[in-house]
Amino acid sequence: MCGIVGVVSAAPVNQLIYDALLLLQHRGQDAAGIVTQLERKFFMHKAKGMVRDVFRTRNMRALPGPTGLGQVRYPTAGNAYSEEEAQPFCVNAPFGLVLVHNGNLTNAKALKQELELVDSLKAREDSLAPAIATLTPDPKTGKPPLELGPLNNVKYQAQNAAGNSTVESRNYAALQRAVQEATNLKTDAAKGVQTDKDVLRFANELIAAFGGNDTKTTLEALSNFSKSTVKARENAQKRIDSRRKSQGVEPYYGPALGTASNPIKLD
Numbered sequence: 001m002c003g004i005v006g007v008v009s010a011a012p013v014n015q016l017i018y019d020a021l022l023l024l025q026h027r028g029q030d031a032a033g034i035v036t037q038l039e040r041k042f043f044m045h046k047a048k049g050m051v052r053d054v055f056r057t058r059n060m061r062a063l064p065g066p067t068g069l070g071q072v073r074y075p076t077a078g079n080a081y082s083e084e085e086a087q088p089f090c091v092n093a094p095f096g097l098v099l100v101h102n103g104n105l106t107n108a109k110a111l112k113q114e115l116e117l118v119d120s121l122k123a124r125e126d127s128l129a130p131a132i133a134t135l136t137p138d139p140k141t142g143k144p145p146l147e148l149g150p151l152n153n154v155k156y157q158a159q160n161a162a163g164n165s166t167v168e169s170r171n172y173a174a175l176q177r178a179v180q181e182a183t184n185l186k187t188d189a190a191k192g193v194q195t196d197k198d199v200l201r202f203a204n205e206l207i208a209a210f211g212g213n214d215t216k217t218t219l220e221a222l223s224n225f226s227k228s229t230v231k232a233r234e235n236a237q238k239r240i241d242s243r244r245k246s247q248g249v250e251p252y253y254g255p256a257l258g259t260a261s262n263p264i265k266l267d
Contacts, residue, residue: 001027001028001074001076001102001103002027002028002071002072002073002074002087002100002101002102002103003021003024003025003026003027003028003071003072003074003102004024004069004070004071004100004101004102005017005020005021005024005069005070005071006068006069006070006100007020007067007068007069008066008067009066009067010066011066012036012064012065012066013036013065013066013067013068014034014036014060014063014064014065014068015060017034017036017068017069017070018034018051018055018060018070020070021034021051021070021071021072022051022052024072025050025051025072027072027074028071028072028073028074029050029072029074030048030049030073030074030075030086031046031047031048031049031054031072031073031083031085031086031087032046032047032049032050032051032054032055032070032071032072032073032086033045033046033047033054033070033071033073033086033087033088033100034046034055034063034068034069034070034088035063035068035069035070035088035090035098035100036063036064036065036067036068037065037066037067037068037098038064038065038066039065040096041065042090042096042098043062043063043064043065044063044088044090044098045059045062045063046083046086046087046088047083047086048081048083048086051072069088069098069099069100070088070100071087071088071100071102073085073086073087076104077104087099087100087101088100114236114239114240115240115252117236118233118236118237118240118253121229121230121232121233121236122233124181124229125226125229125230125233127177127178127181128178128181128222128225128226128229129226130171130174131174131175131177131178131222132219132222132223132226133145134146134171134172134174134175135148135175135215135218135219135222136219144215144219145167145168145171146168146171146172146175146215147215148210148213148214148215148218149213149215150213152168153172153213155169156168156169156172156173157169157172160172160173175210175218175222178206178222178225179206179207179210181203182203182204182206182207182225183203183207185199185200185203186200186203186204186207196228196232196235198228198231198232199225199228199229199232201228202221202224202225202227202228203225205221205224205225206218206221206222206224206225208221209221209222237252237253238253240252240253241253
């Protein structure tokens with residue numbers, strides 16, 4: 001297993017972390033790395049090899065700051081020969097984050113699938129909203145911004161293809177993207193991708209309604225498809241938060257631990 005260390009101090013920590021990694025060298029000899037923080041910046045150096053070989057004087061000088069992490073790696077997963085898998089790990093989006101860890105996530109694949117499912121459902125919600133707006137009747141006139149029909153649809157497609165788009169043809173393109181979302185979902189389900197049954201049912205209804213060129217029916221199917229997608233996302237978020245709550249860790253989507261709506265319970 002790997003060796004990890006973290007230091008928070010009022011003085012530079014690079015030397016303290018280096019000394020700690022020397023003492024932890026028996027925990028891993030394949031790679032070593034240190035990251036420090038100074039104000040709003042991270043400074044990192046890592047490479048394959050023993051601690052004494054990875055860090056030279058020039059490397060240590062480039063690690064300023066009173067806060068830092070260090071790790072020596074003993075690979076039990078991944079590629080033992082990859083320098084990219086040496087730690088610390090750093091990502092810049094959606095904000096700067098660095099970490100070191102010891103051990104393996106045995107359910108990493110399942111966790112990734114759950115989070116990707118939530119993200120894909122949220123992206124679908126966002127893509128459906130403009131399409132719904134194009135078919136929703138104006139309260140004053142009672143007419144929607146976009147009227148479907150065989151002749152209208154051909155006209156909208158021709159305008160977009162020729163680069164002479166209008167407000168209506170752009171609205172039609174937004175509706176086409178929503179229907180394509182439904183088509184992609186149907187295709188994925190046919191390939192065996194796990195899909196919410198209600199979402200799939202309303203996706204099929206949307207595809208059929210759009211093919212029938214009826215504005216009102218298409219709007220109803222589109223709204224049902226959107227609502228079922230929102231419900232599927234909320235259910236996925238609840239499953240994730242429920243598992244994390246049982247583990248005593250912060251929820252991803254619900255209120256944070258320690259707040260009035262999610263107090264910390266002591267046995």
